[in-house]
Amino acid sequence: MGERGPSAILGVHCQSGPSRIVQAQIGRGLEPMTNDDNKPIKTTYLIPTMVAHMMTPGVVQVPGDVSVSEAAMLLEREQAPCLLVKDTDTQFGIMTPDDIVKKVVAQGLEPHDIEVRTIMTRPVQFIEYDQAMTEASILMMATGASLLIVTKQHQPVGVLRAQDLMLNPPRRSARIPVVVSVVGHASATGLNYNAIITQLSLAGGLIESTTQLTPKTNVVLAFSISGQNTPLTIRGRVMACEISGTAPNKTSGGTHTWHIDIQFTDLSSPDLGRIRAWALQTIPPSANLS
Numbered sequence: 001m002g003e004r005g006p007s008a009i010l011g012v013h014c015q016s017g018p019s020r021i022v023q024a025q026i027g028r029g030l031e032p033m034t035n036d037d038n039k040p041i042k043t044t045y046l047i048p049t050m051v052a053h054m055m056t057p058g059v060v061q062v063p064g065d066v067s068v069s070e071a072a073m074l075l076e077r078e079q080a081p082c083l084l085v086k087d088t089d090t091q092f093g094i095m096t097p098d099d100i101v102k103k104v105v106a107q108g109l110e111p112h113d114i115e116v117r118t119i120m121t122r123p124v125q126f127i128e129y130d131q132a133m134t135e136a137s138i139l140m141m142a143t144g145a146s147l148l149i150v151t152k153q154h155q156p157v158g159v160l161r162a163q164d165l166m167l168n169p170p171r172r173s174a175r176i177p178v179v180v181s182v183v184g185h186a187s188a189t190g191l192n193y194n195a196i197i198t199q200l201s202l203a204g205g206l207i208e209s210t211t212q213l214t215p216k217t218n219v220v221l222a223f224s225i226s227g228q229n230t231p232l233t234i235r236g237r238v239m240a241c242e243i244s245g246t247a248p249n250k251t252s253g254g255t256h257t258w259h260i261d262i263q264f265t266d267l268s269s270p271d272l273g274r275i276r277a278w279a280l281q282t283i284p285p286s287a288n289l290s
Helices: 006-010 068-078 097-105 133-143 162-167 269-281
Strands: 061-063 083-086 092-095 126-128 147-152 155-161 172-183 192-200 204-209 218-223 232-243 258-266
Touching (some): 068 097, 126 133, 218 258
Parallel strands (some): 061 083
Antiparallel strands (some): 083 092, 232 258
8 A cells, every 4th residue: 555645644635825824944954053153063083973964954833723634735745754833832742644643534533623733742852953863862762752853042943753763873983095075165176185984874974184174164075885896975064173182282293183074965875875784784793781
């Protein structure tokens, strides 16, 4: 049986005309995130994958008095995992396709007569964009929530699903030679740098380089994974760049080693599959907990 959208389940049809639904699509097309004052996000040798790396950007918001049938059409049109329902200034809820199926269709109710506030799930669990994915996992396990609304300075900017935790392996340690090319920067476009990828995941990686790259710099990474014949060419953006060690002292060779956190911005399906296969192969054996 093929998949059907929420509006198909309810037997309603999307219309191209205007709707009275108030939408607040916050965070569409977000730039990779930095913290206040445009300072790079603080990193360490082992940079955890952040919520911002894995979330689905954008949040669709509706008032609590919207009918379920209207909300179902909006879910399908926007291909959103959920709707953020704002019932009052301080009361929020989440409505998902599962809520429609279990609380409306299965109960034999008329979706045109039901307001979303009556079937929304509360309370909503929020998490800041710069939190580690491990924190998101802990929050989901503690609350039983399968969806988290991601915020930046208390404004919703994305959605994190439980699937994002399961389908995206964390960063794995690596020692992969890579050529880093700077693009889109007038003073540095065309420059190529040799570096080493020390951590890699589906969302990005950490590289070591003797060349400093400023945050928000667009780059192209060209590298090959052991055991795979096809090289990868992936676009990304620098999230942070910090010097190795706690003090900015030069090494005996007169150069610095920079740790550069890069978020992928354009990952093709074949490259995604190659990195996922590599990441799964490098999962360490389970350790005995004492």
